[in-house]
Amino acid sequence: MNVRVPVPGKREQTKVANREAIIAAARKVFAELGFGATTVRDIIRATDLASGTFYNYFKSKEEVFEALQDESALRIRPRLRAERVRARNIEEFIAGTFETFFDYVAQDRADFHVARKNTDILRVRMASQQVIAGFEELREDIKVAVDSGLLPRLDPDFLTAAMVGVAFEIGEMMLARDPVDPKAAAEFATSLFLNGLRPRP
Amino acid sequence: MNVRVPVPGKREQTKVANREAIIAAARKVFAELGFGATTVRDIIRATDLASGTFYNYFKSKEEVFEALQDESALRIRPRLRAERVRARNIEEFIAGTFETFFDYVAQDRADFHVARKNTDILRVRMASQQVIAGFEELREDIKVAVDSGLLPRLDPDFLTAAMVGVAFEIGEMMLARDPVDPKAAAEFATSLFLNGLRPRP
DNA sequence: AAAAAAGTTGACGCAGTGTCACGAATCGCT
DNA sequence: AGCGATTCGTGACACTGCGTCAACTTTTTT
Known part of the structure; x- marks a missing residue:
C-alpha cells in the first residue's frame, strides 16, 4: 500500500x-x-x-563561529533560565545561576575555552543571536527580581554586567586548574554576591 | 666651551x-x-x-596593538598599585581600586573601547607584557592583603578573577551610557564587593 | 522524459602579507 | 673632513587566502 x-x-x-x-x-x-x-x-x-x-x-569563518556559539548558548540558556525563574529567594537566584553556569563550563570545556581564547569576545557576543538573547534574558530576570523584592534595589545593568564578568572570568580561571572544580567556583561567586568580602557574623 | x-x-x-x-x-x-x-x-x-x-x-598589526595596550597599561598600573599598597583597610583596598580604574576608563575611553571591542581580549592579555604584569601585581597584592588580614581568607585567584571580570564588564557597561559616570560604577562595584547583595543593617 | 530549479564546483581576479636586494643615510675611525 | 662600514628605509615581488561566478551535475517538477 x-x-x-x-x-x-x-x-x-x-x-x-x-x-x-x-x-x-x-x-x-x-x-x-x-x-x-x-x-x-x-x-x-x-x-x-x-x-x-x-x-x-x-559568509565567513566568523559566521561559522557564531553558529558554534549559538549551539553552545542554546544548550545552556534554557537551564539558566529555568533556574532563575524557579528561584524563590535571593540565595536560590544567585547560587542556582552560578552552579548551573560553572557545571556547564566544566562540561563544555572545549567550546568555552575556544570561545574565550580564540576570538573577540564582544564582537561575538554582539553577533550571536542566542548569546545576546541570553544576556538580555538575564537582565530581564534581574529586573523582575528587583521589582518583586527578591533582589535589592540595584541598577540591573550593573548587576548583570557584574554577574557576567564574574562568571566568565572565574570560569576561565577554573578551567586553568587541575582538577576543574565547578563547585568551588560556584561557592566562591555565590558567597561573594551574597555576602561581599565582609561575611556577616 | x-x-x-x-x-x-x-x-x-x-x-x-x-x-x-x-x-x-x-x-x-x-x-x-x-x-x-x-x-x-x-x-x-x-x-x-x-x-x-x-x-x-x-611583526604584525597584532604587535602594534600590544604596544598600544602596553602604553595604556603603563598609564594605569602605577596608579592602581599605589592605591592598593596605601590601603590600610578593606574599604580602601576595594574602593580605591575601583575608583581609580573607572576614572581611568572614563578618561582613556577610546583606548579601552577599542581594546574591548576590536580584539580578542585574552590573546591580548596574554601577549601584552604590561597587562600581564598588571594582573599579576593585583594577584600578588591580594595575596599579601589576605595574609596580612586586610582581606578575608579567600582564594586569591578567584578574587582576582572576580575583580577583573567586574571591572572590565562594568567598565564596558558604563561607557555605553550617557553620561559616563565612573563614580556610580565604582560605588556599585565597591558596595558589591564589600557587602554583597544583602547589605548589612 | 524533458525542462526547470537548485546546488556544487574549482578556476579566477583581487587584496593583503612579509621578504629581500638595493641604495641612501649615518656612524666611527683616522 | 673624508672614507669604509653599518644600519635602515624602500618598494617590487612572490605567495596566500578570499569571495565570485559561469559551467556543470543532481534533484525536482511537469
Whole structure:
C-alpha cells in the first residue's frame, strides 16, 4: 500500500548534512589551530566539499563561529533560565545561576575555552543571536527580581554586567586548574554576591 | 666651551620617531576602522613611511596593538598599585581600586573601547607584557592583603578573577551610557564587593 | 522524459602579507 | 673632513587566502 510519507527531499537532506559537516569541521579546526590561524579553506578541506560551497552556507569563518556559539548558548540558556525563574529567594537566584553556569563550563570545556581564547569576545557576543538573547534574558530576570523584592534595589545593568564578568572570568580561571572544580567556583561567586568580602557574623 | 652633551645620534632619533609615528597612526586607524578591518598597509599609509619599514618595527598589526595596550597599561598600573599598597583597610583596598580604574576608563575611553571591542581580549592579555604584569601585581597584592588580614581568607585567584571580570564588564557597561559616570560604577562595584547583595543593617 | 530549479564546483581576479636586494643615510675611525 | 662600514628605509615581488561566478551535475517538477 503505497503510503506517501512526507520524507524530506534529498536536497533538504544534503543541505542539512553539509551545514553540519562544515560546523563539525570548523569546531575541530578551531580547536586545533585557534580561530585566528584557521582559514575558510582549512575548514572546507576538513570536509569533502569544494571551496565555493562554504559560501553557500556561511559568509565567513566568523559566521561559522557564531553558529558554534549559538549551539553552545542554546544548550545552556534554557537551564539558566529555568533556574532563575524557579528561584524563590535571593540565595536560590544567585547560587542556582552560578552552579548551573560553572557545571556547564566544566562540561563544555572545549567550546568555552575556544570561545574565550580564540576570538573577540564582544564582537561575538554582539553577533550571536542566542548569546545576546541570553544576556538580555538575564537582565530581564534581574529586573523582575528587583521589582518583586527578591533582589535589592540595584541598577540591573550593573548587576548583570557584574554577574557576567564574574562568571566568565572565574570560569576561565577554573578551567586553568587541575582538577576543574565547578563547585568551588560556584561557592566562591555565590558567597561573594551574597555576602561581599565582609561575611556577616 | 664645547661641552659634549650625550645627544642621541640621528639614527636613534628617527628610530624613536618612526616607532611613535607608527603607533600614533595605528591608534588613529584602529579607532576609525576597527582592529579587524585595518591592514598593515592602512597603518603605514597614515604615515610617510614605506610599507617595508613597518616590519622593521613590528611583526604584525597584532604587535602594534600590544604596544598600544602596553602604553595604556603603563598609564594605569602605577596608579592602581599605589592605591592598593596605601590601603590600610578593606574599604580602601576595594574602593580605591575601583575608583581609580573607572576614572581611568572614563578618561582613556577610546583606548579601552577599542581594546574591548576590536580584539580578542585574552590573546591580548596574554601577549601584552604590561597587562600581564598588571594582573599579576593585583594577584600578588591580594595575596599579601589576605595574609596580612586586610582581606578575608579567600582564594586569591578567584578574587582576582572576580575583580577583573567586574571591572572590565562594568567598565564596558558604563561607557555605553550617557553620561559616563565612573563614580556610580565604582560605588556599585565597591558596595558589591564589600557587602554583597544583602547589605548589612 | 524533458525542462526547470537548485546546488556544487574549482578556476579566477583581487587584496593583503612579509621578504629581500638595493641604495641612501649615518656612524666611527683616522 | 673624508672614507669604509653599518644600519635602515624602500618598494617590487612572490605567495596566500578570499569571495565570485559561469559551467556543470543532481534533484525536482511537469
